[in-house]
Amino acid sequence: MPTSNLQTNADAADSPARGDVRIDAREPKLHGPVVRHIAEFPAAGRSRDEAVVRLQNIGLKFTSYHDSHPSLKRALLNLVLRRSAPATNKTFWALQGIDLTIRQGERVALVGTNGAGKSTLLKVIARIYEPTVGRLTTRGRIAPMIEMGAGFHPELTGRRNIQLNGALMGMSRAEMTAREPAIWDWTGLAEFADLPLKYYSSGMFQRLAFAIATEVEPEILLVDESLNAGDASFVDKAKRRILDVFDKAKAVIVVSHDLGIVSELCTRTVWLDHGRIVADGPTPEILDRYVRAVTGG
Amino acid sequence: MSVAAEPSMTGDETAEFPAPLEDPRPALRAMVHTVRMYVVRDIDEFRRFRGVIGNLVSQELHVRYQRSMLGFLWTLVNPALMMSTQALVFSRLFRGIGGMGPWEYAVFLFSGAMPWTFLASSLTECTTSLIHQEGLIRKIYVPKWIFPLARVLIQGITFSLSLVALFVMLWPLGAKVSSSLLGLPIAMALLGIFTMGLGLIAATVHTFFRDFGHFLGVGLQAWYFLTPIIYRSDFLPADERWKFWLNPAYPFVRLFQILIHESSWPPAWLFLLCGFIGCATFSAGYLVFKSQERKIVFRL
Ligand SMILES: Nc1ncnc2c1ncn2[C@@H]1O[C@H](COP(=O)(O)OP(=O)(O)OP(=O)(O)O)[C@@H](O)[C@H]1O
Ligand SMILES: [Mg+2]
Numbered sequence: 394m395p396t397s398n399l400q401t402n403a404d405a406a407d408s409p410a411r412g413d414v415r416i417d418a419r420e421p422k423l424h425g426p427v428v429r430h431i432a433e434f435p436a437a438g439r440s441r442d443e444a445v446v447r448l449q450n451i452g453l454k455f456t457s458y459h460d461s462h463p464s465l466k467r468a469l470l471n472l473v474l475r476r477s478a479p480a481t482n483k484t485f486w487a488l489q490g491i492d493l494t495i496r497q498g499e500r501v502a503l504v505g506t507n508g509a510g511k512s513t514l515l516k517v518i519a520r521i522y523e524p525t526v527g528r529l530t531t532r533g534r535i536a537p538m539i540e541m542g543a544g545f546h547p548e549l550t551g552r553r554n555i556q557l558n559g560a561l562m563g564m565s566r567a568e569m570t571a572r573e574p575a576i577w578d579w580t581g582l583a584e585f586a587d588l589p590l591k592y593y594s595s596g597m598f599q600r601l602a603f604a605i606a607t608e609v610e611p612e613i614l615l616v617d618e619s620l621n622a623g624d625a626s627f628v629d630k631a632k633r634r635i636l637d638v639f640d641k642a643k644a645v646i647v648v649s650h651d652l653g654i655v656s657e658l659c660t661r662t663v664w665l666d667h668g669r670i671v672a673d674g675p676t677p678e679i680l681d682r683y684v685r686a687v688t689g690g
Numbered sequence: 691m692s693v694a695a696e697p698s699m700t701g702d703e704t705a706e707f708p709a710p711l712e713d714p715r716p717a718l719r720a721m722v723h724t725v726r727m728y729v730v731r732d733i734d735e736f737r738r739f740r741g742v743i744g745n746l747v748s749q750e751l752h753v754r755y756q757r758s759m760l761g762f763l764w765t766l767v768n769p770a771l772m773m774s775t776q777a778l779v780f781s782r783l784f785r786g787i788g789g790m791g792p793w794e795y796a797v798f799l800f801s802g803a804m805p806w807t808f809l810a811s812s813l814t815e816c817t818t819s820l821i822h823q824e825g826l827i828r829k830i831y832v833p834k835w836i837f838p839l840a841r842v843l844i845q846g847i848t849f850s851l852s853l854v855a856l857f858v859m860l861w862p863l864g865a866k867v868s869s870s871l872l873g874l875p876i877a878m879a880l881l882g883i884f885t886m887g888l889g890l891i892a893a894t895v896h897t898f899f900r901d902f903g904h905f906l907g908v909g910l911q912a913w914y915f916l917t918p919i920i921y922r923s924d925f926l927p928a929d930e931r932w933k934f935w936l937n938p939a940y941p942f943v944r945l946f947q948i949l950i951h952e953s954s955w956p957p958a959w960l961f962l963l964c965g966f967i968g969c970a971t972f973s974a975g976y977l978v979f980k981s982q983e984r985k986i987v988f989r990l
Binding site for chain 1: 703704705706707708738739741742744745749752753825826827828829830831832895898899900901902905984987988989
């Protein structure tokens with residue numbers, strides 16, 4: 394069964410032979426092992442370029458379909474009757490000419506008005522959206538906390554959901570089993586471990602989702618508006634925990650409209666507007682300009 | 691290694707867009723290169739995401755059969771009832787199809803209808819596999835083909851279990867235990883490859899044309915009756931029987947009929963034919979799916 398497979402995988406990963414192969418930055422890598430070896434990488438010719446995320450001239454074009462779910466019936470009829478389909482699809486660039494390099498240890502905030510393209514940019518980095526043009530480089534395990542509880546299944550127990558989410562983030566079953574106690578410990582939900590998720594209260598659900606996302610020790614953490622929810626004790630606890638994760642992660646990118654959180658957590662701020670980078674620099678300076686532009690006009 | 695530039699999600703990755711792999715030049719070499727990159731990447735991703743695939747399969751089985759073993763038995767009742775009704779009705783209706791009595795006919799029907807059920811329900815489930823997982827696909831990176839694959843695997847497991855259970859039920863009625871049953875895993879693997887190819891196409895088309903499911907339902911019904919499952923191929927006069935071989939599902943059904951009903955080993959050419967049809971269908975499905983995979987997230 395899978396367990397034995399994963400076991401062999403992990404064993405092999407620890408063998409020096411496989412580790413050596415991975416020293417070349419361009420070699421393809423598998424999940425478990427990579428994480429460990431990357432941590433020791435600086436010696437391997439990486440010191441000069443510690444870019445963890447690099448976007449070069451990234452552009453993303455959305456097509457708003459005239460008919461978002463066209464029918465096969467009509468398409469076939471059009472084909473038979475030799476009518477041409479009404480082609481009124483509108484396209485629009487949600488991101489344009491994005492050049493952004495994020496280095497090891499940086500905590501970057503993305504700010505901008507609604508619809509500026511912040512969430513879209515996170516999704517591009519997380520490889521959920523494939524950009525239309527450009528070049529994208531990422532180094533390390535990415536944990537997108539773009540929407541909490543992305544891989545949850547309401548019919549399954551909390552325990553099974555932990556496994557599922559771990560697998561989605563590239564953790565092996567063994568690794569995830571090892572982390573399970575810590576998750577229950579932090580959430581204080583151990584007694585609900587074998588209860589199907591649909592019977593969790595929304596606060597409990599959120600705690601679990603947050604605990605899993607932060608427990609997998611992501612190297613690149615992408616956070617979208619998920620820091621400001623839950624009851625007061627949770628928010629406080631969550632803040633401390635996320636600071637912990639921030640310290641361990643190689644890079645953090647946060648999208649937030651809460652400028653307090655931004656100035657508290659992030660060293661660097663990127664201001665997006667209409668899919669373009671308007672300004673990029675130290676947080677206080679950029680926030681100052683941003684606030685003046687948004688409020689002062 | 692020549693795959694050096696190939697990206698890998700959780701490790702280091704560099705990718706250029708539009709992917710230079712997708713060189714629009716009609717040159718054959720560029721196409722071969724593209725396909726090779728797809729395959730290399732998917733093999734890598736299969737290794738990385740097999741945990742997710744395992745989870746998808748076990749979560750579905752768990753949800754289905756969570757309440758009790760009765761859940762599983764219940765999934766047997768439906769085909770068992772359907773087959774016994776059909777066995778009774780048809781053995782009267784077309785009296786003496788190829789000289790089969792009702793019990794022998796039941797075994798014959800069972801041997802063709804089981805693989806058909808696997809094919810039809812896999813395709814039906816593959817069709818909606820992507821849009822049902824919209825929540826996941828839009829929130830986290832996953833290779834999209836794991837969803838149709840998981841559906842086929844789940845159906846495959848149900849298929850094997852029901853095969854065993856129904857065989858046990860039919861045993862007193864004259865289903866013979868013979869060495870030919872050992873050929874079943876091979877036949878199932880071949881059918882699985884064929885089904886997966888069609889499933890990839892169904893999943894892709896349904897994402898772009900949401901009424902495809904209706905067409906599929908009607909199409910599967912017609913296909914079922916065109917395939918010699920409830921009747922034997924000698925239903926048609928001898929000089930017209932070759933027409934059944936135009937039906938790509940027929941060799942697979944025939945394989946199961948020979949293995950279970952006739953309790954003998956099918957000729958090697960039948961295995962080869964199934965292998966060929968399976969691989970060709972799978973390749974076609976894979977290419978269709980890969981050419982659209984990146985667009986799927988924008989169309990959910
Ligand atoms: N799947 C999609 N299809 C078409 N257009 C989209 C899609 N997703 C986002 N958009 C558009 O892209 C633009 C950027 O959206 P995005 O969600 O990135 O904004 P945002 O900066 O995160 O805004 P907010 O602060 O409100 O969260 C918007 O105009 C939005 O309408
Ligand atoms: Mg947003």
